[in-house]
Amino acid sequence: MIRISSRIRAVIFDLDGTLMDSMGVWNEVDREYLGSRGIEVPKNLSLEIGGCSMYQTALYFQKRFGIQDSPETMMDEWNRLAYELYGTKVRPKKGAREFIASCHSRDIPCAIASSNSRELIEHTLKSRRMEKDFQVILSGNEVRIGKPDPFIYRECARRLQVEPSDCLAFEDLPDGIVAAKKAGMTCVAVRDEASVDVQDEKETLSDGMITDFTELSF
Incomplete structure (x- = not known):
């Protein structure tokens, strides 16, 4: 079980393989x-x-x-x-909805920083009735330099009006973890079948690892 630090003021999710079981x-x-x-x-x-x-x-x-x-x-x-x-076919990872609800109950805004297209991100969220859960969505359409460059995470923090050091990011791939860490954020890795070959690298790069969002607490 990973306990969320009391200093965290915003949570940012990668989409594919992290928030959603979609790889x-x-x-x-x-x-x-x-x-x-x-x-x-x-x-x-x-x-x-x-x-x-x-x-x-x-x-x-x-x-x-x-x-x-x-x-x-x-x-x-x-x-x-x-x-x-x-x-x-795409579904949220186990415990994701409940964790997001817990964030909102504590006035912690949530965002998405994904390499996917805005069209698919919004379509996925609407299909799962989660479109109102995120205050900021930043997609691969809006950045020409993707992860591991930290721009997408820094820009999310700027739009949330929160310092990067006060943000918690969730990622399923090494490049995403590096991007979040370079931006100055805490980053928790999420296990995913598509990235089992780099699981050790993910664990080394991140600040912790979970299988799903039921392994988190405030």
């Missing part, structure tokens, strides 16, 4: 997108692009796989492929 969706999108072009999905692709913004991922795909589509065209297709899956 499998992107594995499916990658298989369909690359498979339609006769390309096999490389092992550990999700770890290589895990912290990237969608724009950075598109540039990566252009360089690695020789795809000629523009980044905007690629992002539109990814959103189309993922939209239905996010609305029907």
Whole structure:
């Protein structure tokens, strides 16, 4: 059990693999997108692009796989492929709703800092009736430099009007943990099936690790 420090004044969540059990969706999108072009999905692709913004991922795909589509065209297709899956298959991690409610009962605002698109973030939250739970949402559409750069976390803190040192971040991948720590935040790692290969690294980089949000208390 991890006890939340009394100095924490805001909580910021990564979305995929952290707040939501959704990394499998992107594995499916990658298989369909690359498979339609006769390309096999490389092992550990999700770890290589895990912290990237969608724009950075598109540039990566252009360089690695020789795809000629523009980044905007690629992002539109990814959103189309993922939209239905996010609305029907993606669920919050165990205890997430209750933890967010506990934050709100203590006047602790919550935010999302995700490499995903705003369209998919908002679609996911509305599908789960969680759209009113977050005071700030910052997406990969709004940053050209993704994690491990700390910009997305610093900008979330600025919009929340809270010092980064008073923020608690939750992340499932090493790049995200590094981004939060570089921003000056406390960061708790979340275990996820998609990142079991880097679990030791996550534990080393973070300030603690949980399997789900029932392992937290105030």
